[in-house]
Amino acid sequence: AQTVTQSQPEMSVQEAETVTLSCTYDTSENNYYLFWYKQPPSRQMILVIRQEAYKQQNATENRFSVNFQKAAKSFSLKISDSQLGDTAMYFCAFMNPSYNQGGKLIFGQGTELSVKP
Amino acid sequence: DSGVTQTPKHLITATGQRVTLRCSPRSGDLSVYWYQQSLDQGLQFLIQYYNGEERAKGNILERFSAQQFPDLHSELNLSSLELGDSALYFCASSVGGGWEQFFGPGTRLTVL
Numbered sequence: 001a002q003t004v005t006q007s008q009p010e011m012s013v014q015e016a017e018t019v020t021l022s023c024t025y026d027t028s029e030n031n032y033y034l035f036w037y038k039q040p041p042s043r044q045m046i047l048v049i050r051q052e053a054y055k056q057q058n059a060t061e062n063r064f065s066v067n068f069q070k071a072a073k074s075f076s077l078k079i080s081d082s083q084l085g086d087t088a089m090y091f092c093a094f095m096n097p098s099y100n101q102g103g104k105l106i107f108g109q110g111t112e113l114s115v116k117p
Numbered sequence: 118d119s120g121v122t123q124t125p126k127h128l129i130t131a132t133g134q135r136v137t138l139r140c141s142p143r144s145g146d147l148s149v150y151w152y153q154q155s156l157d158q159g160l161q162f163l164i165q166y167y168n169g170e171e172r173a174k175g176n177i178l179e180r181f182s183a184q185q186f187p188d189l190h191s192e193l194n195l196s197s198l199e200l201g202d203s204a205l206y207f208c209a210s211s212v213g214g215g216w217e218q219f220f221g222p223g224t225r226l227t228v229l
Contacts, residue, residue: 033215035217037220042222043205043222043223044119044220044222044223045207045209045220045223046119046220047217047218047219050217091160095215097215098215102148102150102165102167102172102173103148103150103165103172103173103211103213103215103216103218104150104162104165104173104175105150105152105160105162105209105218106162107159107160107161109159110159110160
């Protein structure tokens with residue numbers, strides 16, 4: 001069974017600084033997707049970034065980028081130029097897109113990020 | 118706004134009761150997923166439907182059931198409710214299995 005582990009329950013960063021959130025996962029599959037979702041105090045789940053396992057290039061979305069290390073089964077999220085609006089819970093998630101798995105997301109425990117002015 | 122709607126936003130009920138949560142997916146999405154978020158269990162996948170058929174099942178209790186209707190909206194039925202069922206229930210939708218999922222705002226269920 002696949003598992004996702006986020007070892008940092010809480011982190012804080014000063015506004016405009018850079019912060020990296022860690023995520024490791026365990027799977028025997030070769031084809032899978034990894035995601036970071038953000039959950040602000042409103043509780044809405046917002047997709048931040050997505051990485052396909054077959055792609056060697058790390059995904060980037062504006063201030064958000066990932067460091068995907070397939071052999072190490074590591075998938076960290078880097079937030080550059082942190083903003084107050086980045087304050088949220090961040091969840092790492094794994095997906096096996098095969099038919100019988102249906103594309104369900106397996107989530108880590110979350111990292112609560114506070115951006116301080 | 119993700120385009121996924123869920124009703125009601127909040128639900129307060131008593132132990133032993135039955136409730137129905139409703140979800141309308143984004144226009145064009147055929148897959149609907151249900152997730153439960155609680156303090157002790159975290160975010161857990163419950164069940165997925167694709168174009169009306171059950172595709173995958175997670176740790177969904179026997180007291181819970183779901184279905185997806187021909188117009189693609191989905192309902193999650195929770196019966197014989199217990200205090201531990203209090204949680205935030207999310208619906209998500211995607212074009213198909215293996216695609217990006219977009220989440221609704223959730224239904225907050227409180228069982229007293």
